[in-house]
Amino acid sequence: MKFSNLLIPTLKEAPNDATLPSHIYLIRGGFIQGVGSGLYNFLPLGKIVLDRIKNVVKEELDMAGAQEVSLGFVTPASLWIESGRFEKYGKELLRFKDRKDNDFVLGPTHEEMMVNLVKQSVKSYKQLPLNLYQINLKFRDEIRPRFGLMRGREFLMKDGYSFHANEDDMKREFSLMEETYKKIFTRLGLDFRVVEADSGAIGGTGSKEFMVLADSGEDTIVVCKSCDYGANIEAAKSMPYICEENAPKANFAKFNTPEIKTIEDLSSFFKINPYYLVKTVAKKALYDGGKEEIVLFFLRGSDELQEIKALNSINANDLIDINSDELEEVGLVAGFMGPFNLPNDIKTVFDNSLVGGINLVCGANEKDYHYVGLDLELEKDAIIDDIVSVKEGDKCIHCGGSLVYTKGIEVGHIFQLGTRYSEPLKAEFLDENGKTKPFVMGTYGIGVSRLLAAIIEQHHDEKGCLWSKESTPFDVCVIVSNLKDEKQSDIALKIYDELKDKKINVLIDDRNERFGFKMKDYELIGVPYAVIVGKKVEEGIVEFVSRDGEIMKEIDISNIIEAVVDIV
RNA sequence: CGGAGUGUAGCGCAGUCUGGUAGCGCACCUGGUUUGGGACCAGGGGGUCGAAGGUUCGAGUCCUUUCACUCCGACCA
Structure with a gap:
């Protein structure tokens, strides 16, 4: 190609809203052009790179036996109503009506469409397993699009769905996809890590994320220094921490603690390690159908609440902050909350680390008072779960090595879905005994346009891009x-x-x-x-x-x- | 949605406080000189000053409303 014939509008200066290297260089290099919040045009150079990346993805998937299809971008809302996600997906789902006043959505992901496709044409176990994918536009009306291609509203995604007769076969495919994804990201020249993840809104049981390691990544991931354990902070686990200091022994008593509210204040007031303080975090939980309630999460003062884990512990859709006025309405006092003498009907969740805790200090649910010398005895029906963030320096559950934080860009995510979609959508087949069963499914995504950004985040210098061999627009x-x-x-x-x-x-x-x-x-x-x-x-x-x-x-x-x- | 901020030429900005001819750099067009690290000279084109309404003899500037975008927090490939 001749430069003089190509439209490559390079710029000396970047728009001032571009902050990340990938965003700056993609615009300055004439790869992409912004058209609106989270919306981009691909110029000739960007389109070449995008196609090259798509090809790598396609080659590897085809080699692994997956088949490419292309599903409609505009989707009838009826499918979404059936799966129950029309309401649940929230505002990210762009809805609109056609001239006949029928509801439609722009596909943010295509589980419903794909299940629908398969249930119409697959009736027998003899047609399984099946792995179908597409590389197509998605639209998610993100609350805050940013960072150029990293978090656009319209983006190119490879989404794949596999259908199986049983759980074991689905797990086999899941591992195959994990290996395939590793090959894809390796070919693209990326330094990445496969980590355990929370499965979020998509649902399902097991899930793994593919994280490109980069300081500008939006996700915090926990990795072990000694073995290959890695997990998103939302799902990371570590060995229970044992505090080396003993707590000062005290008899159970109410103690006047005027204006002593924070963990730091309490720690210095009582001269006690924060490990022996009970931290109480109040949140408002939102559920299906607009239900909401206040929930108190109890954890060690030395720990931080991990909101995703907390969310999962009570099966809520969302957790939002509440202010002290709202707390007062139900009889709680900010800064002095604790597990005893609670107003009725307040839901509580305890972190695993509090089980069997002794010599604790906690709020008395009364202004300016804390209890000391508390030995915690939890009731049988208490909710006990892992709700705290893994900290740097915690010990790895696999090898005991030291865990550290690092930042990652999520470029791929694979899920073991099970029958989460096939059941409500009645996508069923006949097994070898002539019995009707729902498909066991897996789902596998790659952010293709995000990969462009991820490659540059990892491969650039102060002068511009440094494309890897398989992604470069020209050799x-x-x-x-x-x-x-x-x-x-x-x-x-x-x-x-x-x-x-x-x-x-x-x-x-x-x-x-x-x-x-x-x-x-x-x-x-x-x-x-x-x-x-x-x-x-x-x-x-x-x-x-x-x-x-x-x-x-x-x-x-x-x-x-x-x-x-x-x-x- | 909460907090902060910005809308003036394709991009980066000044002008707004204190109302009076809409400007600068880059980019673009024409001609010439130049050709190993984002050249120079001369000439030129391009603006509903985000939008609507108001105050005023007169509004980019003042007032009201509104829209869009960006940044910091919860979502996700």
Whole structure:
């Protein structure tokens, strides 16, 4: 391709709303163009990269036996009403009506559509297993789109769904997909980690996330320094922590603690390790059908509440903060809450670490008073669960190694769904005994357009992008230093033609611009290699350089084709 | 939705406090010079100043309403 013919509107300055390197370089390099909040156009260069990434995904999935289909983007709402997600999915689901006043949604994910497709054509266990996928647009009306392609509202996603006769076969496919995803991300040159995850709104039992390690990642993941354990903070587990200090013994008593509300204050007031304080976190829980209630979560003062875990412990849809006025209405006092003398009908949840806790200090549910010397005895029907965040330095449950935090970009997520969708949608088949059974399903997603951003987050420098081998829009760029110098442009064109003949994906910068200008654009766009045709053609020499700076050498013109073919 | 902020040329911004010819840099067009690290000279095109309403002889600037976008928190590929 000739640069002079391509629409590559590179920019010296980025729009000021771009903060991440991937966002800045994708816009400055003329890959994408913003059109609205979370909406982007792909320009020729961006489209090439996107297609290359799509191809890698497609090749690996096809190799693993999955079949590509393409489902409608506009989906009748009736399917969503049937699965019960029309209400539950919330505002992220873009709903609209057609001219006949029928409800439709723009697909944010396609479980319903795919199940519907399969139930119409698959009737027998003999047709199973089946793994269908598509690489198509999705629309999620995100509360806060940001970071360019990282969190758009409209985005390209590969979503796959597998159908099985039984749980074991679904698990086999799940592992196959895990391996396939690893191959895909490895081919794209990404440094990633597979971590255990919360399955969130999609539902189901087991789920794993593929995290590209990058400081700008929006997810916190917990990884073990000694083994390969990794988990999203929302699902991470660690060995129970044992406090080395003993708590000062005290008899159970009410203690005046004027204006001592926070864990730090209490800790210094009683000269006691926060581990022996009972922290009480009040939240309002929202359930299906608009039901809501106040829930108190009790944990060690040294721990932090993990909201997703807390949410799961009570099967709620959402947890929201509440203010002290709302607490007062039900007879609670912020800063002095505890598990005893609670007003009736307040739901409570205890963290695992409090079981058998002794010599504790907790709020007395009365202004300016705490209890000391509390030995906790929980009732049989108390809700006890893991509701706290793993902390850095906690011990790994697999090897006892030290756990640390790192940041990740979620580029893939695979779920063991079971019959979560097939049952309500009555997607059933006949097994070998002629019995009707719902399909056992798995679902597998990759954020394809997000991958563009993720690759750059991991591969860039202060000058621009550094595309990996399988994602780069071009393998090599031929740069003509001075286009007006006929010898230079002739030789450059000849090299360009010969490389094309060798099936090398080559770009020639044949614009009538100065050398420095073209180099800046080359570096910004981030093609891995360049052949620079400049003044030294007089001596029969051109330069061969790599974008990462590893290679910089002068090569005889007669050898340049071979040199490029060798390395690309 | 809560908190903070911004809307002026394709992009980056000044002008708004104190109302009086809509500006600067980059980009773009024409001509010329230049050609190894984002050149220079000369000339030129491009604006419903986010939108609506109001005050005023006169509004980018003041008032009211509204919309959009961005940043920090809960969602997710």
